[in-house]
Amino acid sequence: MSAGMDTSEGTNMDVTEVETDARYSIGIDLGTTHCVLSYLDLTKATADPTEEVEVSVMSIPQLSQPGLIEEKKQLPSFIYRAHDSELNEDDITLPWSDEPDVIAGSIARELGSKTPIRLVSSAKSWLCHGGIDRHADILPAGSPEEVSKISPLTATVEYLDHLRNAWDHQFPDYPLTEQEVTITIPASFDPAARELTAEAASHISFDHLTLLEEPQAAVYNWIKACGDDWREQVSVGDIILVVDIGGGTTDLSLVAVTEDDGNLTLNRVAVGDHILLGGDNMDLALAYRVKAKLAKEGKELQSWQIQAIVHACRDAKEQLLLDNDINEVAISIPSRGSKLLGNTLRTELTRSEVQESLVEGFFPQISIDEHPVAARRSALSQKGLPYAQDPAVSRHLAAFLSRQSDAASDLIEDSAADDFIKPSAILFNGGVLKAPALADRMLSIINQWLTDAGAEQARLLSDSDLDLGVSIGASYYGYVKQGQGVRIRGGLASTYYVGIESSMPAIPGMEPPLEALCIAPFGMEEGTETEASNTEFGLVVGEPVHFRFFGSNVRRHDEAGVQLDHWQDDELEELPELQATLPAEGRKVGEVVPVHLVAKVTEVGTLKLEAIAVGCTDENGEPERWQIELDVRS
C-alpha cells in the first residue's frame, strides 16, 4: 500500500470534533457510470447553524466532442485511449490544460461508442473485482495489444484528477486538496476495494479525506432535504431500508433508529453483497428485446445499430415508465451515412414490452423466500466482471432481508425474526428508481412481504434528486462531521477473519480443515485498533506469506481473537487473500518470525491489518510492525 494515507497514527480521537481549516465540504460520488461533485460552504453554514445549509453541485467542464467543451453536472466515468492519429491536438484542450494527458468524460463515452476497443469503462467494478490485479494495466479489457492500457486504479485517479482540475479552475483560492473531502463508495465494497479507492485518492493527496458508504450518503441527503423535520418522519424502533440502484450496481443497507439521551440516533446495521446489476442492464434488456423483434421481421442488426438502439431505449424507457397515457414510443435508428431517408430503421417500444422486460424481468413479484439461484461470488477465478447472474432485484432484496433477519436485534427489541427483517421505512436512491413504475413496484413488493408476515406496511421516505443525492449527502456529511446535526453510526459492516489450517496428518484427497480467526469485529469504528490476538503466525523472512481472508456480514458477535472451527456454509465469504512480506533487513532470509495480527480502522475509513513481531522490538523499544497487503499484486 502506498504510504501517506494513514492519517490516524493509531490515535483514538473523537472524530465528531475534528476541526479543519477547510472552507468547503466536498462530496464526490465516484460512480460506476458517472461522477458528481457537490460542495457546501462550511464557513457560511457554521456561522448560523439555524439557517438551512446550502449544497451546490459543481458544473464540470469536459469535452463533449472534439473541440467543444461543455459544462455538465455529471462527468461520465469513461476514459478514451485515443490512437495517435485519431484526434487533432487542438481539439482536445480543456480550460485548465491545452494538452490533457487523458480524454475523460462525455467525449470518451461518445468516441468509445464507435470504437469500444479504446474505451475504459466500469473501472469501479474492476476496482472491487478480487479476481484480478487491480494495479495491472488491463483496461480497456480484452482489447488488442496495441491499445495502451491503464489499471482500474489509474482510471479512478484520472476521474478524481479531472474533478480536482475542474474545481481548482473554478475556485483557485481554495484548492480541492485543502478542503474537507468525502468520497462515496458502495457499502458492499470489501476492505481491498476501499483501500484501493483511498490509494487512488492519495495520488491527489487530499488533506482531509473520508470514505462514506453510498446508502449512508443517501440518508444524509434525505436528512438534509428534510431539515429538522426528519425527526418527525421516523421514530425509535424504525428500521430504514435503503435501496440504491445505480447505473451499474445495486447497493442495499439497513439503518436502525434508536434513542440516546433523548436524541434520535441512526445506526447502519447491515449492508448487502456487491451486486453488479443496474440501469445499464435494463437498457440492454430492452435493446435485445427490440433486436429480437426486428429479427422476426427479417432485419438483422449490426453492432453499431444495437448500440444506437440501447441509446434510444434509454430515452424511450423514461417516457414509458412514467405514469402517463403514452402506450408506445417510436425507435428510429438512422443510417450512419449522410443518406437519412429510406435507410432509417424504425420500430417501436410499447408500454407492455417495457412492463414485461423491466418491471416483471427485474422486479418480479415474488415471495420473501425466493432468493437468487446463482451461486454467490467466489472470489478467485473470473476473468470478466462478476455480473449478477440473476437479474431480479427483488430476489436479491429478499435474500438480503432474510440473511439479515436479526441485524437490528441488539438495538431494537422484538425486531429479531426467524424469517426476515421487517423494514418500517424505505429510502430509494439511484437513477433507476426515478421511474415511478419501478419505484412503485419495488415498494409494493416489500409491502406484500410485510403484509404476508402480518407486519405493518413500510412507508416511503421522500427523497430529492436520486441522481445527485449521493454527492449532496456526502458534502452534507462533511458538515455533520464538524459537529453539526445527526451522524449515522456505522463502523465496519462485516466481521473479518483470517483462515488457519488446522494441523493434522495429511490425508490424500482431503483438504486440511480450516479454522477462522476473527481479526476485526463487526461495527469497529474509525480510529480504533484491536488488541493483538494470542494466536501466533510464522512469517518467513524475505518471502511473501499468504493468508486466506474471510468476511461475514451476518456474524455480528465475534470478538477479535475468537477462533471458529465451524460455521454455516453461507456465513463466511472468502475474499481475495492477504499477503505479508517481511523485509530481510537485519535477518536471515528464510528465518521464521512469530507475529500477532492486529487490525485498525483508519480515520479515512479503511481497514489496515498489521503483523506485530512477538518478542522483538525496534530501536525505540516498540514492537516491530509490518503492513499486510489487502490487495495482492501478482
Next chain:
Amino acid sequence: MNIDVSSIPTTLDMFHLVLVILSLISLSLLVMKRKSVASQINEAPETVKPVAPQEPIQEKEQPKPAQLKEATPDAALQLLTLLQQDARFIDFIKEDLSSYSDADIGAAARVVHEGSKKTLDTYFSLKPVRSEDEETRISLPEGFNASEVRLTGNVIGEAPFNGTLIHKGWKVTDIRLPKIAAGHNTAIVAPAEVEL
C-alpha cells in the same frame, strides 16, 4: 491588367438595355422603401413592416448610419454541428424528398425532431413571451416592449391596445452553448467517418 478597349460594345444591345433598366428600377425602389420606412415610424400608418430591433432608426430627418452587429460564424457553425450530430439536421435538409414516401420521411423526421428537441433543451432555455393562451384577447398597456410584441392588422389609435394573441412568441432565457477550443475548426460541422 490590360483592358482591350475595342471589345467594349459601343452600342447597347437589347439584353443589356433591359439589365440597365431593371437595375435602375430596383435602385429607385430601394430608395423609396427606405423613405417609406422612415415615414411609417412618424405617421404610424396601417401596416408596420418588421424592423429588426437591433437596428436603431432615428426619428430625425437625417438618419445616422445604423450600428450593425456582426453575427459570429463560430456560434452559427457550432449550432449546425450540434444539430447535425444529434438531429442529423444537415443530412435531412440536403436530401431530395421527392422520391420518398411519407412513411420514409416520417421515420427520418422523427430522428430530426427528437434530436433537435434534445439539442434545444440542452443548450437553450426557452419560454413563451406571453403566457396567455393563443386566440384569446389581451391588452397591451402603453410603453409595451415593441421588440417582444409585434402589432399587426388594424394598427391605429392609442395604447392600451386590445387584440387577439396569435402567436405567444418565444424568448431564450438562458444559453448554455459549449465553449470552443481555440484551435478548433468550426467549419467542419460533421467530420467524414471512416471505419477500419
